[in-house]
Amino acid sequence: MKKKVIAALFAMFIGGITASAQDPMVEKKNTDRKPPYIYPEESIVRDNIEKWQDMKFGMFIHWGTYSQWGIVESWSICPEAYKFCMVRPEGMNYFDYVRKYEDLKKTFNPVKFNPEKWAEAAEYAGMKYMVFTTKHHDGFNMYDTQYSNYKITDAECPFHTDTNADIAKGIFDAFRGKGMMAGAYYSIADWNNNDYWWDYFPPKDRNVNYPPEMFPEKWQNLNDFINNQLDELTGGKYGKLGMLWFDLCDASPEKHPQWERFAKTVRTNQPGIMMVARHTNSIYENYRTPEQKIPDRALDYPWEACMTMATQWSYKPDDIYKSTHDILTTLVQIVSRGGNFLLNVGPGPDGELAPEAYQRLKEIGDWMQVNSEGIYGTKAIAPYKEDRIAFTSKDNNVYAFYLNAKGEHMPSVVKIKSFVPVSAKSVFLMGYNRPLKWKKTGDGIEIVIPESVRKNPPCDLVWGFKLKVK
Structure with a gap:
């Protein structure tokens, strides 16, 4: 008792x-x-x-x-x-x-x-x-x-x-x-x-x-x-x-x-x-x-x-x-x-x-x-974070993680100001084996994500992009 x-x-x-x-x-x-x-x-x-x-x-x-x-x-x-x-x-x-x-x-x-x-x-x-x-x-x-x-x-x-x-x-x-x-x-x-x-x-x-x-x-x-x-x-x-x-x-x-x-x-x-x-x-x-x-x-x-x-x-x-x-x-x-x-x-x-x-x-x-x-084996790279994108780096690549809001679906366009890829075929969405289209803008680049990928993304949240920059 x-x-x-x-x-x-x-x-x-x-x-x-x-x-x-x-x-x-x-x-x-x-x-x-x-x-x-x-x-x-x-x-x-x-x-x-x-x-x-x-x-x-x-x-x-x-x-x-x-x-x-x-x-x-x-x-x-x-x-x-x-x-x-x-x-x-x-x-x-x-x-x-x-x-x-x-x-x-x-x-x-x-x-x-x-x-x-x-x-x-x-x-x-x-x-x-x-x-x-x-x-x-x-x-x-x-x-x-x-x-x-x-x-x-x-x-x-x-x-x-x-x-x-x-x-x-x-x-x-x-x-x-x-x-x-x-x-x-x-x-x-x-x-x-x-x-x-x-x-x-x-x-x-x-x-x-x-x-x-x-x-x-x-x-x-x-x-x-x-x-x-x-x-x-x-x-x-x-x-x-x-x-x-x-x-x-x-x-x-x-x-x-x-x-x-x-x-x-x-x-x-x-x-x-x-x-x-x-x-x-x-x-x-x-x-x-x-x-x-x-x-x-x-x-x-x-x-x-x-x-x-x-x-x-x-x-x-x-x-x-x-x-x-x-x-x-x-x-x-x-x-x-x-x-x-x-x-x-x-x-x-x-x-x-x-x-x-x-x-x-x-x-x-x-x-x-x-x-x-x-993630593994990466280093910090300035500016580290830009709006809702956080960066890591390894070898000649920059990884850009889109920190989506809760419930937010994959956007059709992702804008990055701090890095420019070296070629037309040097931007990838991790988990998707084809290069993504991108273009230069006045203050950086825009990455275009196909509708088919947005409807069936390789993961449900915090999407990672790989950019070859050197």
């Missing part, structure tokens, strides 16, 4: 939370006006960054015990007065809530977990890499760590007897098996670790709750713990990783974690692995990660926009998913400005993705079958 009452309270309060857990602290850092990007010293890392930049499109997966309540990932146990943190039922004591939250480990049993199914869907969608939350801020480990009992493989977790109990390993293996790069998200914050939130003091915010200079042994223990876990993830059991995608990287406003030590550990294990120490503006931030936004211009450093497919990073019952039109428009605009797109899905407590997620991935894949040539 008590559990039913708690569940009902959660349903009442969760219903009013619709934000995607956009952290105001991240938003303050989520700006193009940053210190100059620092290129890594190692040539193998620089080479891997270039290879990753050509991949363009990846899958982000946020998953943990919190999916059982359908709430924001981790943040509900953080004592900060932001709306997305405040999903605890009114009147419930903070410490009682944390105990119930941590007890979610004892009921987490995602028996429908099938990483191969996820990997197949991502592969068809044209995704070339993935990043999975091995440990989010709450400290629950979705892999078989030897340095914490707060993990998916602990004897108190009912899923620990499953053949896929080491969830991270299953995911990494499945996606690599489809030819995709595997990446591990790892939060420096660990709100279950007594060397992060020391139980001598109450937690006060997302950072450690003690002064590191006053308690150096606690601080050193925390850094040892982080280093040991990074050694586990990169030491061989979890295979080759393309990147370590770090979050909440500061830990303390007074003292930085031992990033040089972490880098030595992971790059001794896996030379060339990319480190993404978000918002540190350091040599350990090999690419930058604007969150839930598209920069308003092309950026002169490696970057990736991470965005949700629905309204929040983690699973939410009956969540509202972005349309395929909106996702593709976002993809094209990100790529046209030189970035990568990391699109997030949040599996449910049973281990399945929502039907809407599979549908979006299928429809994205259908579009990629036609237009991927203008």
